[in-house]
Amino acid sequence: MIFLKAFLVGGLLCVVAQLLMDLTSYRVTPAHILVGFVAGGAVLSALGLYQPLVNFAGAGATVPLTGFGHLLAQGAIDGVKHKGLLGAFTGGVAAAAAGITAAVVFGYLAALFFRPKG
């Protein structure tokens, strides 16, 4: 059941992004949508609205870009709890460290072993 929920919620988030790409002016670039999703996820998370979605759909809510925003927001909130105001600056990236490092490491490995076909 969790797989179905993850598929539906993750898929719906992607449908929203696809519609934004297809139905908006060319002035809305993929980069705008990417940043918008991360920021949107962070705002929803800070308002306490994103965790229920994660509880419901698991990876369907954490894997899309909004999940990254959620991670940043929760990390910043935790950081403040443990380190005071400085934690607002360190907590977000610390919480997302695994994802960021994985992107660098696997990106490097892929670049080392493969060549883009063009």
Added chain:
Amino acid sequence: MGIAAKKIGQQTYFFHQPPVIVSTAAIVGPKEGQGPLGHTFDKVVEDPYYKEKSWEKAEQRMLEEAMQKALQKANLAPQNVDFLLAGDLLNQIIAADFTARVLGIPFLGLYGACATMYEGMALAAMLIDGGFAEYVLLGASSHFSTAERQYRYPTEQGVQRPMSAQWTVTGAGAMLLARRGAGPVVTHATVGRVVDLGSADPNDMGAAMAPAAADTIVRHLEDTGRVPGDYDLFLSGDLGAYGLVLAGKLVEQKGYHIAGHFNDCGLLIYHHRRQDTHAGGSGCACSAVVTCGYLMQELAAGRLRRVLGIGTGALFSKCSSLQGETIPGIAHAVAIEAR
């Protein structure tokens, strides 16, 4: 207050002793080889890297090889040629620069975006008819993967392409123009004005270039006093599916009916549905390889007698479009006749 002896009307030049296209060569990548014109090219390179380390190097190699082939066909060595005119879409036109480094022919680098081949033909014909050259070698190149990162996003990023987007042709075309010889001749050139009606979408260049193409076609007809029926074909460079319709309508509004014999290199070069190229081909190589391959063969076979080729270019950079600038278009027309 002199009147230029070889100029007619506002923007058109008439060549008293029309320069001859003595040889051409066209080299393309795999996707172009699989297209409907695959059999018209001198060589189809199956590897987009062409055994080089980067796509930029592959593009340069194609341009150099096309130039060498055009020289070989005419039995000429680089030292016999007076000028090399070439350009491409890379920063500082390095494909052309590095080709000139190898050939050692006195070099004038060109940037006319995708209209570069036709800008080169117009200038080469002027150099020859003006008495400054016996032989001029000219050419242009582009490559899908170098153009994507030059103008939009690196292909590795996998950004989706809207249906108005065109597919940059991988390849290079080269042409040798001479004062004397056998082959089709260049009788007129109409140098285009830059026209900008405010289109700004870098994924819809057909709309940006159509007004310039229409302006140049109408200007050519008015300057020469010719009618559309004087030409077997009006062949634009890379207006694509939507740009061609737009340009046709704009020409129609000026009272010239060219719709029946107006086509586009970008529409001829791919099987659009099957090859997923969206609005059609584009890039310097689009008009270059279709002109140097298909068009020359049609003229040689007698299926076409007189053609107006219209090289079309979108004058922008990634930086200018990200900064919100609109995209001006340019179009140069060259009249080619079978002899």
